[in-house]
Amino acid sequence: MNRATAREALIDGRSVMTAIGKRAVDGPVAVRPLGLEGDEQADLSVHGGLSKAVYAYPQLHYAFWQTVRAQAGVSPWDDVLPPGAMGENLTVDGLLEDGLWIGDRLRLPQCVLAVSEPRFPCFKFNAAMGFSQAAKLMVQAGYCGSYLAVIEPGTVSAGDPIELLPGPREVNLRELFRARMKG
Numbered sequence: 580m581n582r583a584t585a586r587e588a589l590i591d592g593r594s595v596m597t598a599i600g601k602r603a604v605d606g607p608v609a610v611r612p613l614g615l616e617g618d619e620q621a622d623l624s625v626h627g628g629l630s631k632a633v634y635a636y637p638q639l640h641y642a643f644w645q646t647v648r649a650q651a652g653v654s655p656w657d658d659v660l661p662p663g664a665m666g667e668n669l670t671v672d673g674l675l676e677d678g679l680w681i682g683d684r685l686r687l688p689q690c691v692l693a694v695s696e697p698r699f700p701c702f703k704f705n706a707a708m709g710f711s712q713a714a715k716l717m718v719q720a721g722y723c724g725s726y727l728a729v730i731e732p733g734t735v736s737a738g739d740p741i742e743l744l745p746g747p748r749e750v751n752l753r754e755l756f757r758a759r760m761k762g
Contacts, residue, residue, distance in 0.1 A: 580604055580737050581663030581670065582618035590706040596621035599707045601663030607734040610690045615668050615735070629728055630695040635685075636667035636724035637675050644708065647716060653709030666698075666707065667724055671741060676753035679725055682746025690733030694746070697723040697756035723756045 581601035588597050598619045609616035613632055620627035626634075641660050649656040662670040674685070676697065683694040700714035700723070707713075717723060 580608055580615065580735050580739075581668055582608065582615050583663070584617075585619040585621040588706070591702060595703070597703050597706075598626075599666040599703050601666060601668065603662050603737065605737070607689070607736045609732070610692075610729055610735050611732050612729045614729075618668060625699075625701065631726040632729045633669060633692055633727040634667045634698060634724060635669040635671050635674060635692075635727055636665045636698075637722075638662075638670050638672055639675065640665075640720075640722045640724075641670075643720065643722065644713075647713075648709060651710040651712070664707065665724060666704070669727075669735070674725070674741065674743065676721055676723055676725065676756065677751065679743075679752040680746055680748050681750040681752065681755065684730060684744040684746065685727065686742040686744055687733075687735055687739045689739075690729065690735055691731035692727040693730050694725050694752060695728045696726045697752050697759070698726055699723070699756075699759070718760045721753045721756060723753070725752055 581603055583598040583601045585596045585598040587594055598621045645660055648654045679694050685692045700717045705711050705713045
């Protein structure tokens with residue numbers, strides 16, 4: 580599990596606040612209705628809140644980002660992105676976007692979260708990845724990850740098992756992401 584405090588950064592020639600660079604945390608962390616204890620979001624108009632309290636991103640997509648960053652010349656081929664590099668709180672095994680539906684629940688040993696919506700990339704993601712086409716590539720690949728609402732507060736620890744409890748299966752996360760990005 581990963582978290583960050585907001586910090587000032589120079590992006591595209593302007594000073595902005597960002598908390599995209601999450602860092603791994605040891606031990607249990609409290610999960611509350613508005614997110615992980617000690618985690619911040621810099622722009623609450625697009626991040627955070629009850630429906631975007633926690634952000635999960637599949638570890639499987641990291642190889643893609645390492646490759647495109649190397650191809651773009653911003654990092655060596657063997658440069659490993661650390662967990663949290665996508666701005667996520669939970670770097671998860673499995674739980675890919677095409678297998679998640681709005682309303683699915685994720686039961687962890689000490690809390691329950693619900694898939695609420697996809698993440699939409701912004702210019703800060705480009706800066707975090709080191710090249711100006713990163714957000715566009717996220718849209719093309721559909722590698723958006725999922726925002727989660729906190730259904731049952733508790734704690735979360737790195738390595739906690741996650742059980743997927745299917746919801747109504749009406750709106751697929753990746754399909755919703757692609758539909759909103761077209762509109």
